[in-house]
Structures are given as structure tokens and as C-alpha cells.
Amino acid sequence: MNRGYAKRRGERSSLSFSVFFDKILIAGIAGTLFLFILYPVAGVLMRSLKWNGEWSLYHYRNLMTLRNLELIRNSVFVATFSSINATLLAFCIGVFAHFKKRFVRNAIYRSLMMTMISPPFISAIALLTLFGRRGLISYGVFGVTLNPYGWHGIVILQSLSGVSLSAIMMMTGLSQIDSRLFLAARDLGANPWSTLKEVVLPSMVPTVLSVFFLQFTMNISDFTTPIIIGGRYRVLATEAYLRVYAQANLNGAAAMTVLLLPPAIVAFYFYRRNMKRVHTLSERAKILEMESLNFKLPKGVQMLTGGVVAVFFLINAVQYGNLFFTAFTRNVSGTPVFTLDHFAVFQSRHVDALIRTIYMAVAAALLSTMIGVLLSYYHRRRQMKGFGVLEFVGSIPYIIPGIFFGLAYVVVFHRGPISLTGTLIILILNCTFRHISVGNKAANAAFETLDHKIEWASYDLGASKIGSLLKVTFPILRPTLLVSFINSFTASMTTVGPLLFLVSPRNLVTSVLMFNEVNSGRYGQSAVIGSALILITFSVNLMAIRLLSAQRRRGK
Amino acid sequence: GDNGEEDVSVNEEVTEAEGNDVEEMDEEQERPFEGTVLELSVAYGGADGSFEAFTEETGIEIEWVSLSTGAKLSQLQAEEGETTTDVWFGGGVDSYFAARDLGYLYQYRSPEFDNIDEKYLDPEGYFGALSLVPFGFIVNEELIEELGLDMPETWEDLADSQYDGEIIMADPSISGGQYAILSGLIQVMGEDAAWEYWEAVNENVDYYAQSGGEPQQKVAAGEFAIGLTAIHGQTFGLMETAPVVGIFPSENIPWIPAPIAIFENSENKEAAKVLVDWYLSEHGQDILMEADARIMANRKVAPPEEMGTLNMDQLIDFDLERMGREREEILGSWKELIGE
């Protein structure tokens, strides 16, 4: 009924500018999603159907080997294990933080925001320097020789690196539970422990599941960690990466990525389903300040979760400490000596790259937020046909390994009408479309709680569709826009995989430069770049949070 | 693009040079590519140290990105050779063979080829050779002492069970250098003997590194006692900061050339030729050797001092074309050997 109404509406007033603009937006979103997601992904997959320049299933015929099955098994095993760990740890941190005073909660939230930024390989290197076979702590302090190489190394690192984002999601999830439920449970005789078990836990099921599956999709397509610390343990993503990176077997690697899709899609399906459940629950959610409530966690839980928080932040402190320490020291025959030499790495091309990277990340974050939110707006609010499919298209880049999304762009945008290789635009586009899913999901959740009537009211008061989108919907969604911005910005600043093949001397970005420094073993220099990346990303994020809380204060 | 400041500073230097020079016209003719920007894809550790000198002398500016040759080849395939890069600088020679066969490289036989052994380069001129990278061991002396191990001297020593778990080498299917060692030893030892040998070494290897540069980092960090590695400037750098030493085996030293090539798709081929000529010339080679100590391809340039222990006679007689030809077969056997 709504659809018929929208259709007739369009026919009658097709001359008005705002209706025209609305159409442009709709076409623009649909068009860009096809052009910058579907087309490149299809392009790279087509390559897997070629062998020696001929159409052939050669790469697929060689795919179903025992070896590859083992790789899939390894991938699924490691990703599952790591994701369970990260989810558990994050849950502990979330629970601990949620039942603390507001300033403690805010402090934890901000720290999580900071630890979220670590570029992937930094933590791996920190782990090796500290806990490797000759680690400063394992060997240096405790005198034991640990062998971190193998699946356990991958699991440890992936678990740790997923905790920050997961814990932030957990905190958001917990804050959406009506806290009177905790009171009600205790009122009905449940002690704090039972309350946790019977009320907090079940209420968190949707959040927990979506955190888990988000982690799972990220881990299964992660190739950096297994490369650095996997030892003889190989996973599919690594194998696909190496085929491209070391063996220049692009077509075979593309075929291999196809193997990664089924588990990722299954996981993604569950993720989507559970996100829907989150929505139906959050509709009735009321946030009551925990401050005034007399609720203390049971002693055991308090100690356990507090311990997790302490250990997690200790590990991160050590990791970041190590990073900054490495940035300022030089190893002279085994003893670290203070030096500023590594800062010499900042030649003009690095400074250029840094500025370019910030520019790129800001642009990509803004764009992906806009597109993600609009996608959600047209799907959820305007009930446009086909936008459900577009939403799925928007999430494809999230579930395929980054390098393929990068290569996909190289494959289709190196010639023809849209020749973009070597430009800044291709980087921005790539980052933009890779992270659309985040803003889209956030907006979906926000729209679910935002009264539909608000938009009706603005039409009723004479604002056009676009007018009310700009003057009403976006301003109200500002907190969501900012959260999405932070997410995409952070990811764009630190991501390497997809950009590796898109950078040329003219459009170098900092994360790739750091990756190169790490690869050539110049840890001091990479630490300097890494520190700069972290500081800049953190500052920009803090600025965004400022804006966000300013908005919140006004809203109250 | 670059910012204007650099252009200005370059121009200033030029003015200075002009002031000192008597023949202004000549100067201009010698620098016909003043201000041209060449884009390089570099897989030659430390090479950037020489770019400034090149720009100063030729007026050609260099912008570069470092990318492993395997990755570059993938990228080339993805963009069907239509790269925006002009020159490919260093890296694994097998990728150059593949790129040549795919038609991505520009045929240019530099006049300097005459000073370079034909073995090192493509005789038809699709790529030249900048230098040779010899392979050997990197050993953590502290660790050797602590574990009470002997210093390894020959390839055979590595098969000794005393080194169990203390040897690290890269996966030859990933690292071109490691593949060169494998293929080289097969060429000199004969297939059967070589495979028997690698089987024994495999027993001592904990895991295979995922990049050619990793073994020396791991040995320097004290994680392993012995690493198989290319020995060049980076290795010598490590010897200053870590208790490690690079050792050449007393016989059968494998090597690979570090090639240089112009891309077929380059729009600055003339300037690129100037670059190739400059880097293959005795003068350019000296400067490059300064930036990263290697055995230079041009026979007029003597090996660097750092290579003191290297006995040039022990470099194996290496058939690069055969190395490329046998790649799939050898790597297949390798995978079987390590049980994948």
C-alpha cells in the first residue's frame, strides 16, 4: 500500500526539484553500489574462470583437494576459536564496565576506542618481541622459551585484537537493556548472580551472537595474523594471499577466495538474522541511569571480569608501551639505546602520505557513512523495492578478504571509461565501499528506534522528502552518523590489505608505508609511523566523540 | 604529484651547476629530461639511498613505492600490463621472466649490457641486471654459544641434527630467493642428492617463513640460531645491531641477479632508458653499491668490502632459464617433501 502510494506520488509531481533530486540519490546509490562493489567483485571472480588466457574451470578443478579442505577446516577452527574468545573477553569487559559508575564506564569506553586502533601487525610484532622464543618477558624475565608459532599464536592474537570492538558493542548492547529488568529480577528474589544468569545473559544473546559472527567474518578473512605467527599452520586466507602476493597467481587465488565465501556467507546470514532480533528487543528498551541503583556484581564475577579488564588493558599498555619504546630506541648489540633516528623516516613523501591518508580516510568515512545511512533510509524508511538486495550487496566487501577487494578494483578500473589506477579517488572509493556495511547496520538499528511519525510530521509541515532527510532525519541520526564515521575512519586509516595493490608512487598511504617498513624489518621506523597513525586516529576519534556528546547533551 | 618546494630546490641546484659550467648548451642537452618524473616499483632494499644522486645528476625525479615482485606481477596481471609505473627495480628474476613472457616488459638493450655477464640478464634486452645477491647463512653467535652448537660452514652442516628446531628458512614457494637456493643446489648437487639433503634439513626446520626477509629478522631477534638468507646491505646492517654474523658456505654459493626493466606501458621510455643506463654504468653501480652493499653486475665494479668472506669462485654455475622452467615441478616435489 505504501509502495503504490509512493509510486503514484512520483508520477504526479515529477517536475519538482526535490523529487528529481530524490530520484538522483536513489539512482546514485543503486548505481554506485553496482559500479563499485558488484562490478569489481564480479570482475575479479571472472578472472578465476580463466587459465592461460582461455575460459576454463582449471582453477576450480584444482580447488577441491584434500589440502584445501584441510585449509578450510583450519580457517573455520581458528576463526571460531578466536571469535569465541574475543566474545567472552568482551562480554566480561562489558559487564564489568556496565555496572560501574559513569566515569569508570566512560574511561573504559575511551580506552577501548584507543585499543581498537592498533594496526594489525603491530600487535603481532609486540607479542613476538615480548613473548616470542626470545621474548623480553618470557625469556628475558622468566627465562622460559615459548614457541608462539602455530594455531595457538593465531588464536591469541586474533582474540586480543577483536576484543576492543566487541567490548564496545557489548557495552552498547548492555546499555540498551532496560535496567529496571535487573531491579525486577532482584525484587523477585534472584540474587545478583542469578540476575546475571537469567536476565543479563539472555537479554544479551542477540548482541553476543552478532559480536561473535562479526568477529568470525573478520577472522576468517584475516591473513596478516596467520602469516606472522601461524608457523606451519596455514589457513585459507593466508594461502590465497600468498598466491597473489608471492606467486602472482591472481586467477587461482581468486578461485580460492570463492572457497572462503560459503562459511562467511553462512556466518553473515546468522549475523543478519540476529541483528534483526536485536532490533525487536531494543524497541522497548529504556535507558535508566545505573548510577542511583543499588546493584553490585557478585563477588566472583566482579573479580573475574575485573581481572579480565586489568589483564586486557595491561597487555595493551605493554603493547603500546612497546610500540612507543621501539620508536625511540635502537638496538645496539642487544641493548636498547635511546635515539631519534627513526624519526628520520618522515621524509617529505611520508608527510605527504600522512596528509593524503587523513584526507582519504575522512573522505571515505564521510562517504561510506552517507551511503550506508541512505541505503538504510531507502530500505527501512521508504520501503524501496530492491534495497534489501542492495543492502546485501553493500555488505559483500565486508566478508571477502581485503586484498581481493583491492585487486577487484585493479581488475576493472585500470582502463576504459573509468580509469582510476594510481589516483587518490580509487583509494577513497575502495575504503568507502568496503565499510558501507558498518554505517548501514548502525543506521538500521537507529531507524528501528526512531519514530516513523517524525518524518511524516515533516512532510506534513511542508518539507519535501529531501528536505526532511536533510533537516530532520540526518540531524536526529547524528550520533549514529558519528559512530559510523569513527568506525570507517579508523578502519581506513589502518587498513592495508585492499590498498596494497591500489597504491602507486603517486597515491601512497601511511598504512602501506608502515607495512613496507615492517616487511623490510625496520621495526623502529614502523613503530614511529604506527605511533603517528594511532595518535592521529585517536585524536580525530576524540574530536568526533566530542561532537557526539555535545549533541547528546543538547538532546537531553 | 609532489609539492612545488622540491621542484624549486632542484632548480636552484641546477642554477648553481650552470654557474660553474662553461658550456651552458651542453648542460641542457645532457639533461633533456629535466623535471620528468619516473615512477618506480622497487623491490631492492636500500635502493632509495641512491635516488637522490640520480636525480641530482640527471634532473629526472623518482617517485617510488616498494612492492614485492610477486605482488607487482599480480597487479600487472590484474591490470593486464597497463601499469602506470615506468621502471621495475630489483626483486626476483622469475617474476621478470613471467612478465617478459606475458609481454609486459619493454625491450631495451642498454649499451652497458656489454659490461655485464650474459648469464645475469635477458640477452634480448627485456631486463638487465643491477647486482647479484649471494645466499648464505645468518647466524646468531650468542645463541650458538648458549646452546653449545657449532658454527655451520657448509650446506651439509645444516642437515646435522644438533640444529634441530634452530634453523629457519623461507618457504620456497613464496620466497624467490629461497627457491633459488633450492633450485641452485639441485643444479649443482644433482636431483637425488639434493632432495635427500633437503629432507634432512626439513627435520631441523621448525616452520617455513612466509617471506624471504623473515629468517634474518628472526635470527637477529634471537628466535632461531641459523637462518638461510640472501646476504646484502640489510644483513650487514643487522650485524651492527645484533649479535649476528652473515656467513657464506665454503662452497656452492647460490645467487640471483637483481634485475631492472622498463614496462611496456611506460610513457617515459626515453627517460627510463636514461635511468637504466645510469644504474648499469660503472658510476651508477658505485652509488648503488654505496646504498646497499651487493656484488654489482657490472664487471668493472669490485665486490664491496663487506663481502670480505665471499669467494667469488664458489658462486655456483646457475642456469636461470632452467630455474624458471623447473619451478612448478620442483615446488611440487617440495610440497610433498614437507608434507603439505
Place this chain on the structure above:
Amino acid sequence: MKNMTKIYEENKGVRDFSLEVEKGEFISLLGPSGCGKTTTLNLIGGFIIPDRGHIFINEKEITLLPPEKRPVSTVFQNYALFPHLSVLENIAFGVRYFKKFQKRKALVHAKEFVDLVGLKGYEDVNIGNLSGGQQQRVALARSIATGAEVLLLDEPLSNLDASLRGSLRRELKELQRRTRVTMIFVTHDQGEALSLSDRIVVMDHGRIVQVGRPSEIYDFPKSSYVANFVGKTNKLTDKRGAAFFIRPEEIRLKKNEQSPYRIVEKMFLGHQTELILSEMSGEKDRVEVLLFGKEGRGYEVGDRVELLLNTDAKLKVGTE
């Protein structure tokens, strides 16, 4: 002024709704939940399009116009105020877009309406900091400020507490008197409909059951459905065995130990007392009686009472 006919939606919704409204009239749509009140408003507001039928305002057909082009404005049930704008900005919103005023001019213009609804001094206050009643007034002002000819109000008072509801009811009436805007008011609270409206439209299952002035509806309901929905009724039988209806407030009581009626429940409500009587035999329905002021004080649960009925007290219920 308006003539809206034949509207139909799936099996529910609104069917064959036809009504003419005078300019400046205050019309209430009254009916139980789900009877199609909101649907009717949405049709007039333009948020949904009728499957059949037409809507006219001032003889101009608006059936297919988009909401932003209709001279109609809606006050939504939960107000749907813009949380990111201040009171004044909320009110100016419609002035800017509907009347197409410049921003500055719109704000000046909106100022008048802030005063109109008695929110002087609250111009820059954030919406979230207003009480429910104040929000309601902002929503009203926002709609009135557009200069719309017809105001649609969807249960604007239903989320407020009793005392606030009373005072806002009065304000609304006052405002309508002053502005002479046509108002169509949705409610399922009979007291609201009776006290505010010029005419009441009683609806059931998407159809109009009765249209009339409040006292008409109350005193001459067309059916027992209307009689029961608007006010309460008792069904009694007279001596000849004929059934008739009577309003609880039309029954007077007298204590009488011989009477078959006994008080089983007493609800003291201050200005009135509600009593539920049941007949000893238990055969007949319970009878609800409303006693006024101090009158109710004398009776307690358990007392036997006799019913006193005036001859004109019987409710005339139209043919069914």
C-alpha cells in the same frame, strides 16, 4: 467544505467513509481501538492514498496530493516533535516549508504561536526538556503555525495523566475558538469527544455508525453499540417484561430492606460514587448506578436498595 467518499483498504481499514465538514467545525472521531480512526486521519493527511474515493477541501480535490502540498496539518499521537530543534525552531519548521518563509522571518512569525499556546519564555528550550503537556502545546502550535485549514489530531491527550488531560482539553477548545481552524480529533475517550466536539463521528469496524452533536449522540444513540460506547448503560426490564436502557446517572436509590437489589461494589470517586448492584436471584445483569456528590456517602457495600426511575429517564435507542 469537504466531501470524502468511499475508501477501502484490504479487509480492515476504512470503508465507505463519507462526511462533510463545515469550516471551523470541531469534529471528533470516536471508536474503539482498530476501528480505523488513525487510518482516516492518514488518508486526510495524505500519508496513505485511498484505494477508492475522493477527498476535497474547499471544493478542490486533494486525494492524490502529497502531504507537503495539502492545506492540512497533523498533530501526532506522540507529537513527533523534532528532538534536535528548539521549541521555536520546531514551530518555525512548518512556517519555513509550508508557508515558504525565509528562515529569519519564519522565526519571527513562529514567535506569535509560541505566545498563542502560552509557552512564552520557552522559545529556546530543548524539546526533550519539556513536560508532556508542554510538548503537546508545541505540537499544536507547530501545526497551527502552518496556517493549515484543517488540523488533524490523533489522540493527542491519551498519553497524559488525568489532571494534565483536563487542562489541555480546555486549552484546546479555547484555541479552536480563537483560531476557528477546522479540527478533526481522534479519540477513544468518550468524555473527551463529548466535551470538545461540535459533532461526533462514532465509528465501528471502519464504518461510520452515527454522526451528531454530543448531546444528540448521548441522549439519542442510534444503536446499543453507540449507547454503550458513549457513556454507560444498564439494560433493565419494566413491569411488562420489555427491556429498556437507562444511564447509571439516571437511577436514584432508596434504602429498602425488602428490595431484591444489593450493593456489591462501591467506588468512591470524590465528586461522585459508583455503585454496582446485583439482584439477589442473580438472574439479571448487574446494575451500575452513579450517585452525585454527598448523595453517595450514605450507601455501603451490602445495603439493600430500591431503584427509583423517572419516566423520562429511559434512554431512547434508535432502531438497530
Place this chain on the structure above:
Amino acid sequence: MKNMTKIYEENKGVRDFSLEVEKGEFISLLGPSGCGKTTTLNLIGGFIIPDRGHIFINEKEITLLPPEKRPVSTVFQNYALFPHLSVLENIAFGVRYFKKFQKRKALVHAKEFVDLVGLKGYEDVNIGNLSGGQQQRVALARSIATGAEVLLLDEPLSNLDASLRGSLRRELKELQRRTRVTMIFVTHDQGEALSLSDRIVVMDHGRIVQVGRPSEIYDFPKSSYVANFVGKTNKLTDKRGAAFFIRPEEIRLKKNEQSPYRIVEKMFLGHQTELILSEMSGEKDRVEVLLFGKEGRGYEVGDRVELLLNTDAKLKVGTE
């Protein structure tokens, strides 16, 4: 049965609240928003701890006990039902933890309470699919099922619409009569308080202003604050110039063209009619009059009327 004294929080909150409640009593806390009603309930429920003072139930001090150990159960304003549990499981929750029943036994036991609140057949329905009124009944059943001796209800009816509120009010009363549980009920709706309670506690600014039976409070308010909060009052002056209070329903009217009073507003409410009179001189306050049943039909806005007051109609307001 309970004796709660001296409680104090910051500058707001509740001060020196002292009250004894009989077993099985129905007590209402009545007062304007922010007067400390919720705070009082939270103190009894154990969600916050008093700065001073003590709370006893059955002579046992519970002041410092955690909520789960108190024989007290709260029905929250928005019910706070567990969205992940079914109706039956929600009700069984308290049985399991409060009465420490096994899960199976708890479910069987809970079944009884489902029937008690008339939700038979809804046992396995998801909470989200219930209407507001049904949710309210689940919340009640959940609290009652714990077998708590004291039930605390925080404005359980304030979010419901008028008709639903009326019927739930009756159900609540009925339930209390059957279970004889002590109930402490928070509201700011005077009608609710008057009709439901055995005793009403009127609060203002964290303090108790008056405690008494509904008719006591209505007929003998201790202060004009109470008089105005519970019911409406008119302030008139008698012939000797002394001011007195009178309830609107105690005034009768007679048409009289010479009278200084004129009807300025008429609100027809069906069973009663509310009239606002103003004196011609405009000096005195407006007078509100409530006419019952058909009595109100004869008057229209503009009529001149005379006030007829019974001698016993004056409201006795206690010393201020």
C-alpha cells in the same frame, strides 16, 4: 506491620516519612510529580538505602536487606517484564527464586496465577505480543506469585488509555480483595487513589501532608493543598466577607437574569456537565460548577445564574 521513619536524601527525596500499614491494607501514595513517591517505593523495595531511618515488616527490620531477601515485590511503572521469557516463565521467575521452587514445580505453581489474572491460554505467548493491559496483568501476577507480603505498585495504570485504566482499576481492587496482600500504590491520579484505597497518603515535597480514608481526605482535607489536589474546589466569600471553600458538585444553579454570575464555558461530559461561571464585575475568581445527568442540559453559555448553596456544603479545610 510496618514502621518506616526518617529518610533523607540530598535536598530532595523523602524526608521523615513515617507510616504504619496494616496487613492487607490498600494504601495509595498520592502527590504531584517529583514529590518522592517513587523514592519511597524504592526505599521499601530495597533498591536504594535510606540515609537514616528504619523499615520494619512484621516487626522484623529490613532496612538494610538486599531486594531479593525482602518479602516485598514491585510492579514497575512500565512493568519491566522479561522480554526473553514467555508469560508463564515471567510469572514463574519469582516463584523459582523467591520461593526457591524447582523449575518444573515453579511453572506448575505459576499456572495458577496466570488463571488468577485471567490470562488463561496466554501462557506461552511472548511478552512483546501482549497488549498494555495484558502486560500489566502479567506484571501483577508475577509479583503476587512470589507470595510477597507487600506489593508495591508504581503508577501501574498511568500509561494506559482511559477505558483500559477503568477496567484494570476494578480488576486490581478485586485481586486485592481476593489475595489480601498489602498493597502500596503510587499514583498522581486522584480518582484512582480515591476509588481504590483503604487509606490515602498525600505527599508534598518529600513529606506526608495527610493520611486518611478516601472520604476523610475528600471531605476533610487538612489544607487547601490537599483540598485542591484531591478534587476541585472553589473559593467563595460569604455575606460576612469570610472566605470558604466549596466543591463544584455541591453548588446548584437557578436561572436568574439579575444574578451577577454568567456561564462562560460549558463542557458536556455525558453523565455530567461542567460549567464555568464568572462574575460580571470580574473581580472574583471564576466558579466551577458540576451538574449531574440531565440537570446540566438546561444551561447554555451566556445564561445568568444564581448559586444555591446548602448550609452543609461548605468544605471544612483543616488549620493551615
